[in-house]
Amino acid sequence: MFSQSSLTLHDTYSLSDVTMKPVLEVVNLQVSYYTDAGRARALDGVSLSLNAGEKLGLVGESGSGKSTMALAMTRMIKPPGRIEGGQVIVDGTDLVTLPDEQMLKARLSKIAYIPQGAMNSLNPVMRIGAQMMDAIRAHDRTLPKSEMQEYCLQALESVDLKREVFRMYAHELSGGMKQRVCIAIGILLRPKVIIADEPTSALDVVTQRQVMETIDRVQKDIGAAVILIGHDMGLMAQFVDKVAVLYTGRLMELSTVADMFTDPKHPYAQALINSLPNLDNKGVFQGIPGIAPALMRLPSGCTFHPRCSRVMDECKVKRPTPSTLSNNHVVECYLYSDKA
């Protein structure tokens, strides 16, 4: 891809490229961690698909499998964790069965991952530019240095950083700038899918908005699909097109952001939306009763049933199958099993 030096990062995708063939398909993904205390199913049959240019928000409490999902999609699950089944198809290639050699190449060029606290992942004794060039070199050793450098500078400019940043060290940058450097590294090779794991959790609101607007713009420039992981529903409302709600490694609900905020179906999603502070409900505190179960000792049937306000007998026995309602609204709950 680097031989076409006419290609710049600012090329906008023509509309015909963004046809409605999903660029990412996750099919029945299963991940378990094997510990001394037993097997923890961190992801239990998650399926979803995403078109080019779409933004998906992945929400859930801590321990719901959000980060595991990101790691599984980039095949970075380390033992004692294991991908036990399912497919992650990016642009027609199944990453789960890809040989290691090719997976190395696929990372960053097909699927890029901006980890949680990415800004602390920059090497303090290497210049920003050298770290960026490292990433390119891992994919293409033949590219001349000057060309590599040009790619990096363009990437930096596309995230609103000055070219001088290329020669700087991490400690010379503020938190928001470091985070934008990480985004620049993420988009260097124009991946099809960008996964951002809580990219703004340590930043204040103003910087947060700047960083999110940067991600928004670069993803439009390169036409990538974005998965935003986080638990801040406010950020989701502002940023994504679709929301997926995870609970104990299961996909409880998947819908458009408008449906999620106006008409959530699953009782867990409803509780989550109701617990949000808003301008109109001052002084009303609605937490979700109970706490999330440990993955090693999951309740039978639907894992949310001990905390659910509308629990029925069958919920305790058997896990519900996902029902697809109108507008591709997917929900895993018995309340809707006959309405599909």
Added chain:
Amino acid sequence: MHELLEFRNVTKTYSRGLLTRTSTTALHSVSLKLTQEEPTIVAIAGESGSGKTTLAMLLLGFIPPTTGQIFYKGQNINHLQGEERMTFRREVQAVFQDPFAVFNPFYTVDHLLSVPINRFKLAKSKQEARQKMEDSLAAVGLRPEDILGRFPHQLSGGQRQRINVARALLLKPRLLVADEPVSMVDASLRATILETLSNLQKNFGVSILYITHDLTTAYHIAKSIIVLYRGSVMEAGDIDAVIKSPQHPYTRLLIDSIPWPDIKRRWGETAIKARESELSEKHNGCRFLTRCPFAMEKCTTEPPLFRLKAYQAASCYLHEQNPSIEPDKLSELLPR
């Protein structure tokens, strides 16, 4: 009767460098009073670097102010000794941001709760100590049998943070400093912790300084708000007034940037001006000058607080048609 807490023109400057001293003013001449009679919740808001944590550290007596004094019940907290110092330590409590870092992983929760009991000799017997622990856990909505005897890693972030509140409550504080208590807790559990804090004020008469960058939670829990930017007060007043009709350009930017969980309320259109530039430290004017879209010539001299309503004032020349008020009258702007 003395005020519960009084900040009298408190300034804190951090300086570094041996030959060429450079200094950063983290807090610039802040005056604030909280009365004993009416416990209230005051939010201190601002982005990182606005001096809000410095304010907490000063108040807890961890660092001395550069100029100005801090009084607790009429006593300068930096000159407290003996008995009085113990009383201050007991009555002013803190809940910090990170519920994971404050626990020692080697001890059970009982240890965390019994240390203050022993230190301040709150209980005469083991049974009484146990009873006190159970009561305070129950007061924050936890079931003692679920918590006591457990290790920190067995508890969720939300539970841990509530244990921290319970620990503070154990000592029957008069003032609680909550420094970003919910920012590291799952969104679904935030509501419960905020409710706990709010009940503490209502039922136990504890005044709370709620320090945060998250205006959404501040709006829900506090009665009044002080917005700081680089150590100076930008806007202060009744929280409803400030959040619903912010008057200072900085407050507007802050409120515009809140990601409201509401698809009908989008992020504002106001473009964000790049952060710091070189001249920012060199003048004594409005701290927000370099980022302000309305910057004027006279902004290079520091604007006073202009009182817009009984309970709202902004430090900005855009409002200079209004009467200005002295910085030490700041507390008059805060409804109780």
